[in-house]
Amino acid sequence: MTEENPLLALRDKISALDEKLLALLAERRGLAVEVGKAKLASHRPVRDIDRERDLLERLMTIGKRHNLDAHYITRLFQLIIEDSVLTSKPCCSSI
Structure with a gap:
């Protein structure tokens, strides 16, 4: 058995x-699109800074339990949140 096989198995995982x-x-x-539609129907803005802050705090707490760096979690989820906001905007402006 070569040293490559365990590496390949790990890469496959x-x-x-x-x-x-x-x-x-x-x-x-897909859920972000639905949130955008719900916000449009209730005349709410697409972006909710308080919700984003609370979400990041909660995710950092969960990440800490999994030994994940807070900076890593913050950067990752800021990208995800930004994508959600951008995804929601076309829905909200076209309906």
């Missing part, structure tokens, strides 16, 4: 997790 992450991000994006 990472690739499988990456696919799951992408599927979850796509599902989240």
Whole structure:
């Protein structure tokens, strides 16, 4: 057995997790569109800074339990939140 086989097996596991992450991000994006529609119907702004702050705080707490760096969690979810906001805007402006 070569040293490559365990490495390939680990890479395969990472690739499988990456696919799951992408599927979850796509599902989240779909929900962001629905949130945008709900906000439009209730005449609320697309961006909710208080909600974003609370979400990041909660996610950092959860991340800490999993030994994930707070800066990493913040950067990652700021990108995800920004995508959600941008995804919601076309829905809200076109309906």
